[in-house]
Amino acid sequence: MPVAGKRSDPDQTNQSGVRSLSEENVALRIAWEMRRRGWSQERMAQELTNAGCPTHQSAISKIVNPKPDGSRRAISVDEAIALARVFGIALEELPLPMDDAEGRDLHDLSRTVTHEGRNATEQYARFLLAWARLRHRFAQEQSRAAYEGFLAQRRVDPDAAEQAIALWRDADSWREATAGYDKLHRILQAMGDGRDLTPPAQESRRRHSAVADLLRLRELFATKIPSTPVRVVPDLIYHVTEALVRTGMQETAIGVIDAYERGTTHPTDAVTKEIDRRLRQIGDRQPEDRLDYLESLAARIALNQRGQPQQSPEDVAAELEVSIEDYLEARKIAYRHRETGMK
Template sequence: MRDATSGNAEQDSPGSPASRTLSEENVAMRVAWEMRRRGWSQERMAQELTNAGCPTHQSAISKIVNPKPDGSRRVISVDEAIAMARVFGIPLEELPLPPEAAEGRDLHELSRTVTHEGRKAKAQHAQFLLAWARLRHRLSQQDNRAFYREFLAQRRVGVDQASEAIKVWRDLPSWRDATAAYYKLERTLQTLGTGRDMTPPTDDVRRRRSVVADLLRARELFASRIPGAPVRVVPDLVDHFAQTLIRADLLEVAIPLIDSYARGTAHPVDEVVTEIDRRLQEITAREPKNRHEYLESLAARIGLRGETHESQERQARSAGDLGVSVEDYRDAKDLGDMYRESGMR
């Protein structure tokens, strides 16, 4: 570490960031930096500014980004600076900052891209597993395997190749590997925070991943939403809940229903709802080892009671009925509700 004296000397040095704060030179350097990272030519930059309402010629860009032999550059007007900030998608006040600010923003944008693309990949992987689960379910029937072989034979696929393809789709180890890949990606994303504020995962037990929350959300899907929905809209509902079904490990029991609706035929929900309730009952019967498990057990009890939107007065009565404190009741309810909104988290 530097002492205070050396730190002050560094701040006062001609090349230090402090000496270049909020300078027009910084604007020119930022423009050149943003153009390089986008692969924009001077002509493209001039066109972007023109499209943003600030008519600009390529020669003006050249005079801004390329200093004269004496180091001077073309003066940048306020209108040009506003247009530059607009086309680069950055706050105007950031434009005259030292170049290091651009690197910092770029790193933050990369961090947001990592988390955004990771979550998008996780959602796509869930759809991949959902389709694979349907395929495995259909190919478990001998008639369907015969239909598939015949279809492949018509396309001049040999019998051995067709059998190998079917074997691959039905292969249990491959399916387990594909499922494990989803969970690995999810665990990785959990360590990255939100990607917006770089906040790491919280230690608050009310915000941890909860299998009860996923089970309750799946119960809402099968017990409430699907029975009252037209057959044609159920596949979209299921797609929306794909990650919930994977996290709750419900694909195997739910896939006959899912596949039936995907093919345009209604299917009873009783078996799936019964399985969900059985798992919730198992959770309530477990001896909790820590507060998180205690809240999960309590959340399962609340979920089985069917309590949804409650006033504070009603929550107090429900807590009394269950013999728990109001604080524990509300924490458990928070945990059980955390993934039950209309959007996936």
Template structure:
């Protein structure tokens, strides 16, 4: 066997013998420890907890080279456990630190988009709760009840009035909704968070309001009227972000508030408002092909209400006077529900 062949023979005992850089691994371990604030004792304990018993002295020998530059060898089992503890792929462990830094920044971009989507969902629930307050305080009976509640707790009438005025203030409410729209716009520019680039497709395709309106129509026209009162708040909870994103939260707040208090409420007015908005989209003059498909998606949603779902697509497209290709593409637009809890 030649020397070159020997160099490529696998050795399952140590990571370095398999052609991977123990120097890079050692530097990566030290880097991961620094970014987490872990001592050598903590690192050893993490490995031990993960099923690979390790002493602090072993960590020291790995991260601190001897005078001749050599380091303690790392076994395959140790490498696998290190990767698991650090939450990285095994093949990333021996990469140069520049790659580790790049990966760390990439992970941060994913964290930002992930947490941003979570924040947007929580923001939607915040706006729904505030909208319920505005809805209830709009009735004199509710305001009187709240003032009486505060009076029993020794809150003076002026302070109670200021509290109600704050919740009802149109400028504050407008600023809150603008804040949500800003967050949504920023997250849209970030894309899905799976890479470092913004979305490659037109954002209108991914964020067509038709998809939201179609899903909300199904909820208010079919699911809520046929559901027990007690389960409706949970149905609404999971579409809070859709309601706010589509701008339907204020129109639907009467229904939302009633069901949250355990009382059924007609949904006809909400469905009518959804249909009105779909009709507006259907009637507007398209500027480009994506506009055309969105308009067609709205037309399809309005045209197929109550129709037999088994009707051939070719017949449906013909009734609307469009090609089967455009019909199918428009249906895709109406089916894109984006990053919501409604999977």
């Protein structure tokens, strides 16, 4: 029998027979929300008052601190609505057991980490691209002299200027920075897509396609850049920054990138040749598993169809000596960037 004066719902029991008390859950939720926000009872009362439900600190104390007999101050409907509004949750979530609240909070945090991590990779890629431009420019004696002269005019110590240039040209620092990006990218891949963070089975997990990245870059450097006004090219490059860093193509392409950022043209042949070389490497390598096989086949498809007249899928599959099913699946990988607008 419940303790006298203790509010309970006799119909709500869990599998072990322990009663699940809605008002007790609300009280526990209030205390938990206060702790995670660092709010005092006075602050909690003020938040409810601001939400249109005038509340005194003593009322909060009586809700979160049970009496010796286990009873608590009752919570009105108006207070429950104000609590849900203050905590930013649906009203029906308020009386749920605390393990539900904790689980949802952790899930929300995991999604925040994923989202912010994705933003971080984008910012990190731009940072590396800017650093690559610095390294490219400082490799030229004329540019170094211009920078040293600029700093000298501002009375910067020559030794300090030399140290600054050496820092940006340091190969070990550059390797550490690019390794940091690679590690962050791998972590985010392992975490999932930010919607369902349950780790998928290893075989079914979609790997990031280097072929799709390389084809996106080839389309840019072989077709778009040569036919686009100089002033527009930096914006085009801006949208493929992550692909450049993921594939390690930024150093090969940096001469083109830097020229267009400064408003001048630059031939792109060296970049497209390097992309084709890497696609051939992927196409020729010995696959380790099916996903690797499809990636390799995707590279072969991309190279095979370049400059060729339109052929039926069946004819191309026969030419490559693969099944039509494998051909169609690999082709989706090769041209995924066109379907998704992948950055």
